[in-house]
Amino acid sequence: MKVFITRVIPQAGKDLLLAAGHTIEEWTEKRNLTPAELVAHCSDADALLSAGSNKIDAAFLDAAPHLKVIALHAVGYDNVDVAAATRHGIPIGNTPGVLTNATADTAFLLMLATSRKAFYLHKRIIRGEWNFFEPTANLGISLDGKTLGIFGMGSIGQNMARRCKAAYGMQVIYHNRRRDDTAEKELGATYVDFNTLLQQSDVLSVHAPLTPETQGKFNAAAFAQMKPSAIFVNTARGSLHNESDLIAALEGGQIWGAGLDVTNPEPMHPDNVLLQMPNVCVLPHIGSATQETRDAMAVLAAQNIIAGLKGERLPAVVNPEVYG
């Protein structure tokens, strides 16, 4: 059967699809498919392997009647109208778990790099501004024993908390849709309401999915409650924070710094003022970008498609309700 793949993915995933007897068509241009191009390529496809942010909504599903399964090369599925897919009888697969460590590493990297102004100081060396050692210049913030706040205590949030506790003995507080026993027992994490999370965190790391409830959650009102010494880290989705409010909070000293793997829009414009700020580190959405992790994501996405095309339950399914 034909599988359409929206971006070049690791060979490990493609090998699995080919070994299962499927044919592959892969979009290799280094630009996003337009919605019309996606429809055109899916018009005779049995499965879609979507790597990227293409909108998968009711209109698309109506226009691609052959599709039997859609697998995302991602854990986040905010680009998918899941209810519409379920109505169309199409299981949606994603890649949870296999990218947890790599993404938590990225959050940890951004926290530490921001706390020491690493990206800004690197740029100063390139500009020839490393002139002499100054005991009172280039100072960052120590993380030892500080309070880590996690918004979204799922797989990646818990992993980030584990890393911060092991490395810095950080106290962990969290806000989630519901309390999490594992986080409380294993990590000694304390559940707090959203305002307390804002007020008490020295580092606030965002790990919740993008939904109507979380969109724009970190706005002027939220930043105003945070400590002037706080670091905001977002590796979830750029739309969870309001970018102009974040810039104003950094400029106004309401918070100290920010580490971002995700922005809105993506890619971030090179002239963005955040890229010039000493206490800000920005990465180009590389949360899961290790060779091993991307291979594992491609393999799981392929396994989802192979199962879906056999009419079997996907190993990682977003909409189990599709099975009735």
Ligand SMILES: NC(=O)c1ccc[n+]([C@@H]2O[C@H](COP(=O)([O-])OP(=O)(O)OC[C@H]3O[C@@H](n4cnc5c(N)ncnc54)[C@H](O)[C@@H]3O)[C@@H](O)[C@H]2O)c1
């Ligand atoms: N930067 C990257 O490359 C990258 C990589 C992987 C994942 N992500 C993002 O990270 C997100 C989390 O991934 P995960 O694997 O940890 O998912 P997960 O489902 O294991 O965890 C998400 C947690 O957020 C909580 N949550 C949901 N809505 C909430 C709300 N309104 N308020 C508070 N908490 C809420 C859930 O209860 C859950 O505990 C993904 O949805 C994705 O958007 C980004």
Ligand SMILES: O=C(O)[C@H](O)CO
């Ligand atoms: O959700 C994810 O897995 C990453 O952000 C890649 O899109």
